[in-house]
Amino acid sequence: MLLKEFASLLKLSTIHGDADTVITGIQTDSRKIKSGDLFVCVVGHRMDGHNFAEQAVENGASALVVERKVKLDIPTIYVKDSRIALALFASAFYQYPSHKLKLIGVTGTNGKTTTTYLIDKILRDRFFKTGLMGTIQMKIDHQTYSVENTTQESLELQKNLNLMVKRNIDYCIMEVSSHALEMGRVIGCRYRTAVFTNLTQDHLDYHGTMEKYKQSKGLLFSRLGNTFSDNPNLNKFAIVNGDDEASSYFKKLTTAEVFTYGIEKEDVDVRATDIQITSQGTQFKVISFAGTLDFHLRLIGKFNIYNALAAVATSLIEGISLEEIKGSLKQMKGIDGRFEAVYENQDYLVIVDYSHTPDSLENALKTISEFAEGKIVCVFGCGGDRDRTKRPLMGRIAAKYSDYVYVTSDNPRTEDPKQILIEIEQGISDSGMAKNQYELIVDRYQAIESAIKNAKEKDIILIAGKGHETYQEVHGVKNEFDDRLVAKKVIRSIIK
Structure with missing residues (x-):
């Protein structure tokens, strides 16, 4: 497509430079730019693409899409909203x-x-x-x-x-x-x-x-x-x-x-x-x-x-x-990490579920309570850098439906894991659950291990929050971690 064909899709856009510039690709990541690419400067919540326009040009961008002026000598389309422009241009480029x-x-x-x-x-x-x-x-x-x-x-x-x-x-x-x-x-x-x-x-x-x-x-x-x-x-x-x-x-x-x-x-x-x-x-x-x-x-x-x-x-x-x-x-047998049973010939049930909201955690625990014969044990946490108001809510829900609760790390991301656990604990305390009915264990592996090692016949352990995820993000670093594999490893170590 030609640059002017992109610009024609928005009435209020304007072109500075050669309108007949041939565009062979679109990018929003300056590191992926190839010769012939149109670099769209998207304004995000954490990063502003305009700050990477110069790098995009150095890497071979043929033209830019911007919301504000950039001091670069390259064909440029000026638009009111680069995010909307990106969606429109991408649709047209790939022929709707x-x-x-x-x-x-x-x-x-x-x-x-x-x-x-x-x-x-x-x-x-x-x-x-x-x-x-x-x-x-x-x-x-x-x-x-x-x-x-x-x-x-x-x-x-x-x-x-x-x-x-x-x-x-x-x-x-x-x-x-x-x-x-x-x-x-x-x-x-x-x-x-x-x-x-x-x-x-x-x-x-x-x-x-x-x-x-x-x-x-x-x-x-x-x-x-x-x-x-x-x-x-x-x-x-x-x-x-x-x-x-x-x-x-x-x-x-x-x-x-x-x-x-x-x-x-x-x-x-x-x-x-x-x-x-x-x-x-x-x-x-x-x-x-x-x-x-x-x-x-x-x-x-x-x-x-x-x-x-x-x-x-x-x-x-x-x-x-x-x-x-x-x-x-x-x-239909089931979906990865959605109320998924982990079975290694043990006499208790281990379920891994992606329930990471108050409602989904309550749904999972209520369902378990409908057929549980032994004790219900819940292992869960809350993600860092996300909605903090749901933490005590989930603490109260876990306490309401569980006989024992292990509060642990989910994906703490950039937050202090201990602080997240304390905020969850507030909800457990408010529910009236006794202190000998729950533990705060920052290390998720250790929490899962403790729950399984203490399980009795017919107990049901719900490991909630991460489901299908195969990593745990701590201090901005993603480390390999799969609740299902961890549970299997611990069970095998006990019954071998």
């Missing part, structure tokens, strides 16, 4: 890939990963080629890639959507975080379906209030568009949790056809009744606009019923029968 496949976005505090995997499983079983983007990984058909963010930055996102188009992917199912929506990472994406799981406290360090957090989630629904089409492939759908109060707000934001799912309310479009939860799985009846059928999941817990209902509603819209959906969900 989201227009060429069916894009399903899933947002919410908890359940995004599981819901996307369930939808992916159902679609693949119907011989559709799928792409998946989320917290654990990116998947294109059967090939997987590591990821850094739940939702990729707009440049990387458009590049990978284009890769999916080239590989003839039919559907891309992606997790859409509130950060991504607020920061404009998914601007330019044409979603076919937007799915909402739930809204509970998280990320208040970034959003400030629950109201602003909800408004950020709402951007996914408001951006579905305001038009209708006689082409069925261009129809838009909103799927929301009818039991969550935030859904009424999202319904008002969209002109897309709205489908509701839930358990508590009878007037939803897809509902679960006759629920039975055991340590072996979950059974329930689905009553839907497409029929009624009994379902069985290997996944455990009420929260997973909600995830399944969201997947059911999404799949029904795509013309998949309830019977076919049932067959796919019955086969």
Whole structure:
């Protein structure tokens, strides 16, 4: 593309220098610049791309996109908002890939990963080629890639959507975080379906209030568009949790056809009744606009019923029968780090779960309490440089549902791990839990080891917070650490 073709996409942009400069790539990282690249100076929360413009030029950038003047003799596009410009330019450069496949976005505090995997499983079983983007990984058909963010930055996102188009992917199912929506990472994406799981406290360090957090989630629904089409492939759908109060707000934001799912309310479009939860799985009846059928999941817990209902509603819209959906969900064994059992022939149960919010921790512990025969032991912590207000809340929740609690490090990042534990302990103390019922152990390995070594027959140990993660970030350094591998190692050392 020519520089002037990029500039023409924004009416208020201006070009200084050669407008016919040929652009062969786009970058936001000055270290990755190659000759022919357009360097977009994105203003972030921690770094400002304008400060790296000179380095980008030295590395061979052919042109810049800036919000303010830079003293560099190079063709430059001036824009009001470089982040929006990046999303628009990336979409155009990669030829609007989201227009060429069916894009399903899933947002919410908890359940995004599981819901996307369930939808992916159902679609693949119907011989559709799928792409998946989320917290654990990116998947294109059967090939997987590591990821850094739940939702990729707009440049990387458009590049990978284009890769999916080239590989003839039919559907891309992606997790859409509130950060991504607020920061404009998914601007330019044409979603076919937007799915909402739930809204509970998280990320208040970034959003400030629950109201602003909800408004950020709402951007996914408001951006579905305001038009209708006689082409069925261009129809838009909103799927929301009818039991969550935030859904009424999202319904008002969209002109897309709205489908509701839930358990508590009878007037939803897809509902679960006759629920039975055991340590072996979950059974329930689905009553839907497409029929009624009994379902069985290997996944455990009420929260997973909600995830399944969201997947059911999404799949029904795509013309998949309830019977076919049932067959796919019955086969689903589980998702990495989501209520994942660690078994090495021990006589107690160890579960690793990604529950890192008050609501998700409560969901996990409540589910365990429904089938526990022995004591419930919880090993958890809270991440550093994140929402501090949830720390005592999670302490109270752990104390409420557990017989014994080990408070330990999660990803302390740049914070003092001991201070994080003290803030969690405040919630435990407020709950009235006796001091001989919990311990503060900074070292996560030691905490997991203590919990397992002290376990008795039929006890259940929940190791919460990190789930699928294979690292622990301490003082800004990521060290190898996998809760599942640590638990297996300790169990083997005991029973050998």
